[in-house]
Amino acid sequence: MSRLLIRGGRVIDPAAGTDLEGDVLVEGGRIGAVGAGLEADGADVVDGAGLVVAPGFVDPHVHLCEPGWEHRETIRTGSRAAVAGGYTAVCCMPDTDPVVDDPASVGFIVAEGRRAGGARVFPAAAVSKGRKGEQLTEFGEVVDAGAVAVADAGRPVESSSLMRLALQYARSFDVPVLAHCEDAGLARGGVMHEGVVSTRLGLRGKPAVAEEIGVARDLALAEATGGRLHIQRVSTAAATALIRRARERGVRVTAEVTPHHLLLTHDVLANYGTDYKVDPPLRTSSDVKALREALADGTIDCIATDHAPRHYDEKEQAFDDAPFGVVGLETAFAVLHTRLVRGGELTLPALLERMSTGPTRALGLDGGALAPGRQADLVLVDPGVEWTIESADFVSKGRSTPFEGEGVVGRVVRTLVGGETVWRLDEGPLRRGPGPSDPAGT
């Protein structure tokens, strides 16, 4: 297999806590060596000058919409959108049609993921058969088939009894339960955060307390069972406080937050823009502040995009009728780098840690580190390049982004999966939709 030397970049390995000027040698799909003045010795050389070299990003929460919703996204387009955003692995949710709740459907996603030519695709299987919240999926069989986690995705496991069983049973297979923490009754029918903006707009709100109750319940169950709990899409200040205290008590919990919850408040909904309709909803500025603090102090250890592509005409509806969800894979690094790192609220190594090492640890995957012998899933970022987010250029089929037209600084210029370059920005304009079978811009 080929050898590649990335010469002279700022090499940041969040797993090791190192940040140095140096070279990275990739051999046989794995990290060969990291250090200064490495010899090319026949390897292809990539000039890393001015670039940041880091572990590829890992997204613990994406919706690739296949099978069943291929007009929104496919495993192929989603996996390619991922590498365009610097992601080398994604965990896709089982809320497809049919639901991913048996070995055959897990196997289908694994196989399609391998053929996609983009990021590695790791399926999460449903916690309950059909995501109905009644009967557990066969965790053993779906894990054997390649599932890395279980999740009912987009809805809570309403029964506390079933959630407890899931956390207990998942321990036998050492997979995390990815939880949508919400009191379903309190949240039902809500289309945005319940507060003065929902009152002004006359829209039904989801109260913050619905999330707080869901998080409190699932933390209590995780503590009681010793199961691995991963809390999806934290959006409220109250939830961050609960998670922080649970971590202090030693509860096995990881947690994710999305770029939009970190950067936007419910005030942006003033004109009923459906590109801001997300679940959980955008909250208040004090929630945003708490989320940023929790991300910085490690209470929240993962960035997740909750990439949820929608067909354009689904979003072109009255607010109540439009579905929740926005895309995020191709914009996450840039918006967070611009607003949080350049804004001085988060260091670049910390951002990279929450985008790679944290999710890798939460899901129990390889990658997320630059140590010799680890899988060579890498991202090269130009931290100084200015560009404008234009959804028309997305590789994803989804176009609904809350960051349309935003000027950002920092961009992924090359992505390597298993040592192979699968994305290069300088290979011309961004691809639109599914391309030919050539797996990458090599």
Add this chain to the structure above:
Amino acid sequence: MSLTTPPLGKDLTGLEPLSADQIRVILDTAEPFKEITERRVKKVPVLRGKTIVNLFFEASTRTRISFEFAEKRLSADTVNIGATGSSVSKGETLVDTARNLEAMSIDMVVIRHWSAGAAAFLAARIPSNVINAGDGAHEHPTQGLLDILTLRDHFGALEGLRVCIVGDVLHSRVARSNIYGLVKLGAEVGVCGPRTLLPAGIEELGVTVFGHVEDAVDWADAVNVLRLQLERMQDGFVPSLREYNRVFGITRERLERAPRRLLILHPGPMNRGVEIDSDVADGPHSVILQQVTNGVAVRMAVLYLLAGGAPHLAEAARDWTGS
């Protein structure tokens, strides 16, 4: 009214986006139109040749008929589209409905829709003037205007006037339009109802919250009584209509204990014996039927202004003798 008065813009989606001056222009323009409705020939030709579609995705009797009278009295050509028996019930999206209207070169659309924001959604997508006749729990601006006009008729000035909105504020577009309009015009606005039916953060809209209807009645100059929809009891917001009437109903006993003679408004349709007692609705405090009369005049004013009519010419329209 001067020629430099600000115009309304293309649409009327709510009172929140309007300035106090714009609201006053509408109220002032309604004055000459009131008189037309009292004449033998109730028609002026100011919208002759204009086509207006009344697009009602939600059932409505009062508002739809009021708009239709207003349109006909201004000599517009009107078409009514209801939710049943139209393409809307066949699954057509709001965007497609909008495009079809655009293709037929409609001048104005009056829309009622169950979704908050639907009127603004339509307004952003078609060149026609769009008038919101109620969008979800968001706004019902012409109802707000006619309530405010009725208050102005009785009290002369609105500055400092204390108006309390009593009832299901949570689900009420009428309440929101009244709050926006009255606050802009300098009135003091109170809301009163069970906490289950008062929306989060309502104080931030500049209103005073009353937990007890006795306190509200004690404070107010006028009370706008909201309809309590029977579904609210089924959804558990209030345990029973009987208790609602006992605790929050506007009754003659409560009005008699008030320190001043209160004016009673109700946007209709009423649930007699629930939010309002019959002897109040039919009694001397009530201006409920005057609201209905003012509704036509206000809607004529809105149609006239959005069609490009100058406020000072409405007076001239009144002098048109018709034929």
